[in-house]
Amino acid sequence: MCIRRSFGIFVLLALFAAQFANAQKSAEGAINERDVRAHMEFLASDAMMGRASGSGYELIAGEYLASMMRQFGIEPAGDETSPGKRSYIQTIEITRQGFAGPPVLSYGTDDGAVSLTHGGEMIVFRMGSPSVKGGLQKLASGGSPEAGKISLVRYDQSDQEGFARRFGALFDSPAAAVLIEETPQLREGWDRSASRRISFTTVKGLNRATQTSVIIVSTAAAEALSKLEEGTEITIGGELSEPEVTRTWNSVGKIEGTDPALSKQVILLSAHMDHIGERSNAPGEDKIFNGADDDASGCTAVIELARVLAKGERPKRTVYFAFFGSEESGGFGSRYFAANLPFPKENFVANLQFEMIGRPDPAVAADELWLTGYDRSNLGAELAKRGAKIVNDPHPQQNFFQRSDNYNLARQGIVAHTVSSYGLHTDYHQASDEVGTIDFAHMTRSINSMISPVTWLLNSDFRPSWYEGKDPSQ
Ligand SMILES: [Zn+2]
Structure with a gap:
């Protein structure tokens, strides 16, 4: 067998192989x-x-x-x-810090202090600082939380979709804190959670505006707060536990x-x-x-x-x-x-x-x-x-x-x-x-x-x- 011929077969085989590979590639x-x-x-x-x-x-x-x-x-x-x-x-x-004792939400006069943990009134917490203070802002649907305020958002049962849509946006508000009335899902999550620990999360490298304190409160607490006058000074705090860094x-x-x-x-x-x-x-x-x-x-x-x-x-x-x-x-x-x-x-x-x-x-x-x-x-x-x-x-x-x-x-x-x-x-x-x-x-x-x-x-x-x-x- 001459070398030319075998070279020719080799070229043909190589071409065929390349074509086959291309076909495979385009199929897959x-x-x-x-x-x-x-x-x-x-x-x-x-x-x-x-x-x-x-x-x-x-x-x-x-x-x-x-x-x-x-x-x-x-x-x-x-x-x-x-x-x-x-x-x-x-x-x-990420730093998480909770309360050593029950957290307290107080407003108005000294005898007006309301504890938020009795009966699980403060049920879930997301981000921000555990100690906040500000004037009450009762948020009507569609309104946005104002800088430095403690904004109360009530859950509208008739508009679950609208509520879910607004929920995420509340996390980036300039308010000192946003208090959100519980939803059935949030309550269920809390009831299921093993620790039932209220802890506050801060992430190093994030600015304050993205770390608003968001606190879920019970319907009973939301009701009590909504009876207060607009602008009433609200304080949330308590004895803090050791911060945990993760x-x-x-x-x-x-x-x-x-x-x-x-x-x-x-x-x-x-x-x-x-x-x-x-x-x-x-x-x-x-x-x-x-x-x-x-x-x-x-x-x-x-x-x-x-x-x-x-x-x-x-x-x-x-x-x-x-x-x-x-x-x-x-x-x-x-x-x-x-x-x-x-x-x-x-x-x-x-x-x-x-x-x-x-x-x-x-x-x-x-x-x-x-x-x-x-x-x-x-x-x-x-x-x-x-x-x-x-x-x-x-x-x-x-x-x-x-x-x-x-x-x-x-x-x-x-x-x-x-x-x-x-x-x-x-x-x-x-x-x-x-x-x-x-x-x-x-x-x-x-x-x-x-x-x-x-x-x-x-x-x-x-x-x-x-x-x-x-x-x-x-
Ligand atoms: Zn995913």
Whole structure:
């Protein structure tokens, strides 16, 4: 056999092989199911114990994703560890402080003091300072809390949706404190919680405006307060326990853009790496809440998009990849990120958060994803024009737009939405949210479907904007 001929066969074989590989690639997309499975099986394994917010397991998830970013050649964009050197990990300090004795709410004269703990009157607490003082502001529906006031918000049973919509916005008010009348859900949460401890959370690196004290009070307490005169001086305080300092983490990387005019502009792709951990009071044998769909699936989407983007031609704009900690316990990771942006805020073009894309949503077509707040900005429609299979959120009554990390950025005016296909399945926040329930074909197809629209966004000069009256920061 002559060498020419065998060379010819070799060339033919090589061409055939290349063509075959291309056909495979276009059938499967750049992201394959095996890699998707690999991340999911690690992140949602029992070894990760449910990645509880602020636990060592959350940090392990962050280090795993950091290790992937290192492997893909993505630059670290977390804390500066020594001059000029960065880690992927961002450490955030959280302080929790409760009361040693019963907290007291008092008003008017000395004998008018009302204790808020008798009968569980003060049932849940979120963020801020445990000692507050200010004039009472009785908030009519639609009003906003005023600076320095103690604003009372009563729960309107006839307008649950409206109440849920307003709830998130109350956390960023300039008021000294916002007292919110209990809802059946909040009461249930309190009754179920093991510690029933009222504790106040402050996050280092957040400004005062994002740490308003929000206190849930019983209907009885709300009634008593609403009988007081507007402006009555209210004091809340008590003997404090020792502060407890804990941590949570973000894992952050970036690819710098190449275009002189566009490289300063930033697109953020994000997901949350924490879930709700292990619960000894869970019904049944299984006590580990693996959080496969919520939100190992979102982390997998972001890390696989990172892999593809790092492998391709560098984009014109800069892209950040952020995996947030403590989304489930108050969105602390994303709040911190939003308050300490590693670039000027005016350069922040848009954020896409990925949440719960592990199964298709029967409320939309089988290959579709939905975007929370689709009708609030022109980003969703523009991505859809570039091939993204995203439609409007079919569950507006659930207020998903306000229920993920994107909202902490949206409240700062950044065009920020969440991509999801959560079909309200019953494994949500249950020990049964496991890898075994994931539809890998759907998940892989979904992530692949976002490659070209995201690549377009990273290379275009299109700046999305909120529609008139739809900016959550206004
Ligand atoms: Zn989630």
